[in-house]
Amino acid sequence: xxxxxxxxxxxxxxxxxxxxxxxxxxxxxxxxxxxxxxxxxxxxxxxxxxxxxxxxxxxxxxxxxxxxxxxxxxxxxxxxxxxxxxxxxxxxxxxxxxxxxxxxxxxxxxxxxxxxxxxxxxxxxxxxxxxxxxxxxxxxxxxxxxxxxxxxxxxxxxxxxxxxxxxxxxxxxxxxxxxxxxxxxxxxxxxxxxxxxxxxxxxxxxxxxxxxxxxxxxxxxxxxxxxxxxxxxxxxxxxxxxxxxxxxxxxxxxxxxxxxxxxxxxxxxxxxxxxxxxxxxxxxxxxxxxxxxxxxxxxxxxxxxxxxxxxxxxxxxxxxxxxxxxxxxxxxx
Amino acid sequence: xxxxxxxxxxxxxxxxxxxxxxxxxxxxxxxxxxxxxxxxxxxxxxxxxxxxxxxxxxxxxxxxxxxxxxxxxxxxxxxxxxxxxxxxxxxxxxxxxxxxxxxxxxxxxxxxxxxxxxxxxxxxxxxxxxxxxxxxxxxxxxxxxxxxxxxxxxxxxxxxxxxxxxxxxxxxxxxxxxxxxxxxxxxxxxxxxxxxxxxxxxxxxxxxxxxxxxxxxxxxxxxxxxxxxxxxxxxxxxxxxxxxxxxxxxxxxxxxxxxxxxxxxxxxxxxxxxxxxxxxxxxxxxxxxxxxxxxxxxxxxxxxx
Numbered sequence: 001x002x003x004x005x006x007x008x009x010x011x012x013x014x015x016x017x018x019x020x021x022x023x024x025x026x027x028x029x030x031x032x033x034x035x036x037x038x039x040x041x042x043x044x045x046x047x048x049x050x051x052x053x054x055x056x057x058x059x060x061x062x063x064x065x066x067x068x069x070x071x072x073x074x075x076x077x078x079x080x081x082x083x084x085x086x087x088x089x090x091x092x093x094x095x096x097x098x099x100x101x102x103x104x105x106x107x108x109x110x111x112x113x114x115x116x117x118x119x120x121x122x123x124x125x126x127x128x129x130x131x132x133x134x135x136x137x138x139x140x141x142x143x144x145x146x147x148x149x150x151x152x153x154x155x156x157x158x159x160x161x162x163x164x165x166x167x168x169x170x171x172x173x174x175x176x177x178x179x180x181x182x183x184x185x186x187x188x189x190x191x192x193x194x195x196x197x198x199x200x201x202x203x204x205x206x207x208x209x210x211x212x213x214x215x216x217x218x219x220x221x222x223x224x225x226x227x228x229x230x231x232x233x234x235x236x237x238x239x240x241x242x243x244x245x246x247x248x249x250x251x252x253x254x255x256x257x258x259x260x261x262x263x264x265x266x267x268x269x270x271x272x273x274x275x276x277x278x279x280x281x282x283x284x285x286x287x288x289x290x291x292x293x294x295x296x297x298x299x300x301x302x303x304x305x306x307x308x309x310x311x312x313x314x315x316x317x318x319x320x321x322x323x324x325x326x327x328x329x330x331x332x333x
Numbered sequence: 334x335x336x337x338x339x340x341x342x343x344x345x346x347x348x349x350x351x352x353x354x355x356x357x358x359x360x361x362x363x364x365x366x367x368x369x370x371x372x373x374x375x376x377x378x379x380x381x382x383x384x385x386x387x388x389x390x391x392x393x394x395x396x397x398x399x400x401x402x403x404x405x406x407x408x409x410x411x412x413x414x415x416x417x418x419x420x421x422x423x424x425x426x427x428x429x430x431x432x433x434x435x436x437x438x439x440x441x442x443x444x445x446x447x448x449x450x451x452x453x454x455x456x457x458x459x460x461x462x463x464x465x466x467x468x469x470x471x472x473x474x475x476x477x478x479x480x481x482x483x484x485x486x487x488x489x490x491x492x493x494x495x496x497x498x499x500x501x502x503x504x505x506x507x508x509x510x511x512x513x514x515x516x517x518x519x520x521x522x523x524x525x526x527x528x529x530x531x532x533x534x535x536x537x538x539x540x541x542x543x544x545x546x547x548x549x550x551x552x553x554x555x556x557x558x559x560x561x562x563x564x565x566x567x568x569x570x571x572x573x574x575x576x577x578x579x580x581x582x583x584x585x586x587x588x589x590x591x592x593x594x595x596x597x598x599x600x601x602x603x604x605x606x607x608x609x610x611x612x613x614x615x616x617x618x619x620x621x622x623x624x625x626x627x628x629x630x631x632x633x634x635x636x637x638x
Contacts, residue, residue, distance in 0.1 A: 005611040012610075232609040288610035292577040331574050333608070 008230050012287035018225055019285045021214035025073045028213045032069055033062050034200060035193035041283060042184045042300055043070055043158065047219060048226050049279035051181025051272060052137050052157040054122075054304065059162065061186045067118050067158045072210035074219055076115035076154065083125035085168065089132035096145045107144050112136055115152055115216070119159040123169040133157065134176045154219055174263075174307060181272045182297075183304035185320070222282065229278040230288040234333035236274070238294055243270045245326045246306050254329055257322055260312035265305045273301045291332045299323050362423075363388045363449045365456040367442060373462040379410055379433045380461060382442060386426040388449055390419070394426060398445035405443065406436040407461070434463035528567035529634040535560045536627055545619045553619055554604040557626050561601075568633045578605055585633075593632055596625045 022044060029040050039055065043066065046053040055063050064080065071078035081092060094110035111117065112133065119133060136142050137157050141150045159180065161172075177183070189197060241252065247264030249257035265273075277293040284293070299320065306319040364387055371380040384398055402409050413429040434440060442459040539560065544553035562573040562581060569584040576584065578601045582594075589597060600622045606612035614622070 005613050008610045008612075230610060232611075235609055288606075290578065290605045290609050292579045295577050295580075328575055332577050 008287055011228065011230065015225055015282060015287045016285045018222055019282055021218050022283050024213035025070065028073045028210055029066065029069045032208055032210060033066055034196045035189035036062055036066060036186070039066055039184055039186050042182055043067065044283055045276050045279040045297060046182055047154060047156055048222055048282055049181060049275045050223055051275065052179065054159050054161065054177070054180040054183040055186055056161045056163055056183065057186030061188070063160050063186060064118060064120065067116055069210050071116040073212060074214045074216055075212040076216060077152065078116045079111040079114035080118040080120060081111050082120045083122050083129065085124060085126060087125045087129045089129050092129060092132050093136060093142045094144045107147065112142060113151065115154050115156065117157045119157055121162055122159040123161050123171055126170055130170065130172060130176060134179055137179055154216065177304045178266060178268055180304065181276060182300040184300050226279050226282045229281055231274060231278065235289050235291065235294060238291055238333050239270055239273050241330045242298055242326055243273065245330055246302065252329055254325065257325060260309055260317050260322060261306060262309045263307040265302055269302060269305045273298060276301050295327055298327055363392065363454055365445065365447050365454050367445060367456045367459040369459050369461055373464060374434065375467060376435055376437060376463060376465055377433060379431050382430045382432050382459065384428045384445065386447055388424050388426065389422065390424050392449050394447060394449055396448040398447060400430055406438065406440045407432050407434045407442065434461065437463050437465045528564055529630070532560055532564040532630050545616050550607050550614050550619060554607040557622060558601065558604040561626055561630065564630050568637055578602065588636060589629060589632055593629060597629045600625045
């Protein structure tokens with residue numbers, strides 16, 4: 001428990017030492033991936049705050065490569081599940097199979113038993129498969145037959161969604177989307193970045209092996225440090241103002257948003273915003289949270305937690321707009 | 334015999350009187366009467382006036398009384414035709430008129446006349462009472478004297494309600510006052526001067542509070558930071574009160590020359606550390622921060638001018 005300036009100073013020093021791997025990971029990933037620094041930094045926030053990440057972007061934006069590279073930098077077990085309409089829960093979590101030689105049923109663990117699980121196009125599988133995955137995400141354990149297996153730590157699910165071609169998809173229900181700490185929108189790289197991508201591909205740089213630059217132990221240690229990062233009461237107030245503005249916009253001089261919002265951020269939004277802000281502060285090698293940390297990560301935490309009305313849809317207003325407006329209006333301490 | 338004489342004279346006198354009366358009645362074989370079916374009516378109520386002539390057959394009747402529509406405060410509503418009935422050796426002519434009255438009072442229907450064989454026969458008059466209220470002989474009471482009523486006493490229910498309401502209001506005001514959002518220390522933006530004047534005044538007010546000397550660094554840096562954000566809002570033409578340190582620095586990039594920008598950035602970072610990380614800035618550092626902030630404001634003002 002941090003009580004005085006000396007504790008914060010000591011924590012700051014510890015974090016400056018412990019957070020060294022962040023730069024190493026970012027630099028190692030940048031060897032194979034050009035641009036997408038935003039996505040990589042959010043993946044690190046998810047990794048450090050033990051929160052799952054939902055990535056949304058059109059195909060071909062190096063989502064899979066980024067996640068695979070991240071797992072390689074810490075030498076973690078990575079698995080990828082391509083979600084399809086005929087996928088079954090057993091295909092994700094595993095099943096009991098009969099061994100003819102021993103004459104017994106044995107457990108065949110599914111691809112969820114990994115440190116990094118990439119659930120590609122999660123909205124293509126039916127609800128029962130999504131539920132199986134999301135339950136595992138929440139409980140951090142899986143039951144196959146009569147046995148319950150704890151999932152390895154770190155356990156991070158990175159799900160992707162394709163914003164186009166929605167036919168034949170099963171959109172995630174609001175309650176399940178809420179379980180993702182961050183929803184990151186991935187955009188196209190800039191013109192200069194894309195030029196570099198072409199050049200690297202021509203040279204075959206994407207097949208460059210990724211080196212391990214951090215260990216799972218370092219990640220575990222960093223996670224415990226992240227939880228201990230100091231957050232001032234004023235910062236807590238700022239977080240609450242943002243979340244409450246999504247629920248009662250009229251109390252924050254945002255009357256125009258009231259008819260556009262059907263429901264605002266849940267208490268889980270407040271918790272995750274605080275945790276993600278701490279993780280973001282860690283990546284900046286700080287032992288305390290400042291408003292910049294909260295504002296930087298707020299969109300990724302809030303955008304999938306705000307329900308919009310039909311009026312908003314008719315006006316082409318997205319939750320992104322709503323969060324931006326809230327951040328523009330809520331006073332920074 | 335002397336006893337019988339007076340009886341005989343009395344008997345004879347009585348017989349004579351009877352004969353005289355019978356002679357009068359027989360002589361008056363034609364007569365006209367006016368009669369009403371009611372003696373009292375309320376305003377607007379109707380009654381029937383009957384004009385009746387009793388005559389002998391063969392007599393010529395002329396000049397039947399014509400009753401005008403309005404007659405001595407009475408009005409004729411409808412009038413029937415003159416009818417005749419033979420009763421033995423008499424013939425009776427009659428006419429019924431429905432009448433009403435709208436003025437209260439005792440009204441007389443004057444006597445009327447008709448000619449029988451050229452001889453005028455007149456009737457007696459009739460009368461009717463027109464009343465505004467029904468006087469049916471019930472017991473009437475005098476109008477009562479004004480009864481004095483004591484003035485109403487205090488309504489305790491209302492008094493208690495008002496007292497409770499006032500107390501509730503006072504409590505609400507008290508809680509609002511206690512929990513009201515405190516204004517940034519030292520900054521008083523209400524002024525008729527320019528934004529620069531406001532900022533300088535606010536800096537002077539902040540200095541007067543001697544927060545550095547008192548060791549209240551959090552309040553001092555909060556005030557300093559807010560003064561700059563308020564002034565910066567005017568310079569950059571966008572509200573910086575909703576901006577973080579990074580946002581403020583982005584807005585100020587290019588506005589400050591030389592190493593002023595890096596000095597400002599340093600002060601803003603110290604402010605963040607003091608406000609959000611319990612950083613114990615020294616008094617010298619705080620005074621230096623004050624100077625840097627004032628210089629930045631001066632420089633921005635000059636550039637703006």
